[in-house]
Amino acid sequence: MEPLFGVVLALIVAAASPANDSCTCATNKWAVCAQDGPGNCICRLAGSDRPVDCSTLTSKCLLMKAEMMPLKEKRLWRPPQGVLDSDGIYNPDCEDSGAFKARQCNQSSTCWCVNSAGVRRTEKGSGSLNCSELVRTRWIYIELKHKRRSNAFHVPDVTKALTQLFESRYKLHPKYIAAIKYDPPLIQIRLHQNKKPSWDVDIADVAYYFEKDVNNDSVFHSNSKLAVSVNGDTLAIDKLWIYYVDEKPPEFCMRQLAAGISAVVTVVLLTAGIGITMLLILRWLRTRTYKKFECKEMREMKATSSELP
Structure with a gap:
């Protein structure tokens, strides 16, 4: 009976191990x-x-x-x-739902407002900065450049491969992929999501997962390297840019813009002033030269007339 009990116990342990x-x-x-x-x-x-x-x-x-x-x-x-x-990473304050809080601050009590993708959309200010709402990021433009190859991919193949990738790996419904543009070697993926139902993933989360995959720092547990195949050929991503477009324009104040404009105006005024000064100097030199020449001519004429019989 004991050998049978041992066999049963071993089977239970073996069955439990894979689960763990x-x-x-x-x-x-x-x-x-x-x-x-x-x-x-x-x-x-x-x-x-x-x-x-x-x-x-x-x-x-x-x-x-x-x-x-x-x-x-x-x-x-x-x-x-x-x-x-x-680079670009900070310790954010999150809602219980996992969403970003509209106002983010660092340890030095410097605060700023972010959009639903956690990207800063205002200038940094003091702890009294007020962020009345979390502005939603409705559009995300993912632009990537693939490595040089002898022949360009076919546009339908690129669209199909990337649509399948975002649907299978990142759980994104194809309806949120507004467009995929291909101008070799550049590819642009446009994600659009007005509101996020509770059962759908957020396009900001999708973009972040994709960015981490491209940078070989995958968030997935398997840590598997991203592999994109376009009709059997590997799509080797060389560079990546991500742009966020909110439902409301950014609220950067005009101080920086005003400073830039005033700097340009100052340069223009200085340049114009220097130009005018140089013109006046040249004009003065020409007038002085002309007067000297005129006096010289008059003296010569007087000398000549006095020599005449």
Whole structure:
């Protein structure tokens, strides 16, 4: 009976082991997951108690917050060879829903307003800065440049490949892909989303996941390198730019613009003043030369007339 019991126990352990190994968050490598009963895997954002829905993308605000954590706290879920690229990254304040708060501040009490993509849309000010609403980013333009190749891709193939990529990898419904333009070697992907239903991913989160993939710092747990195939040929992305267009124009004040305009006006006035001064000097020199020449001629004429008989 004991050998049979041992076999049964071994089978139970073997069956449970894969479940433990599979307790990971496929869409967020920074999530800490643990079994909470048979077949129930609970994942939370690293360094906080926020639950993570691993069936969809994590909000950009929560991802940026996880990235700003000290490396020693991230050692368990980030590869040791990983390098933190903090360019443009800050420690954001997030709503309970994961959305950015309209006003963001740093440790020195300098504050600014952001859009729904977390991108600054005002000048930085003091802690008294008021951001009345979170302005939604309705359009995102993703522009990329692929590496040089002998032959350009066919436009329909590029459109199909990128549409499938955004739908399968980033869970984005094709209706939010407004257009895909291809002018070799440049590709532009236009994402448009007026309002985000609760069941759809946000285009700002999609753009952020894509940017991290292109920069070989994937957020996905597998950390698999992004591979885009266009009709069997690899689309090797060389450069990437992302532009955010809000439903309301940015609110940068006119101080910087006024300073720039006044600087231009000053340069123009100085240039005009120098030009006028040079013209007056040249005119004065010419007049003086002419008078000297005229006096010389008069003296010569007088001398000549006195010599005449």
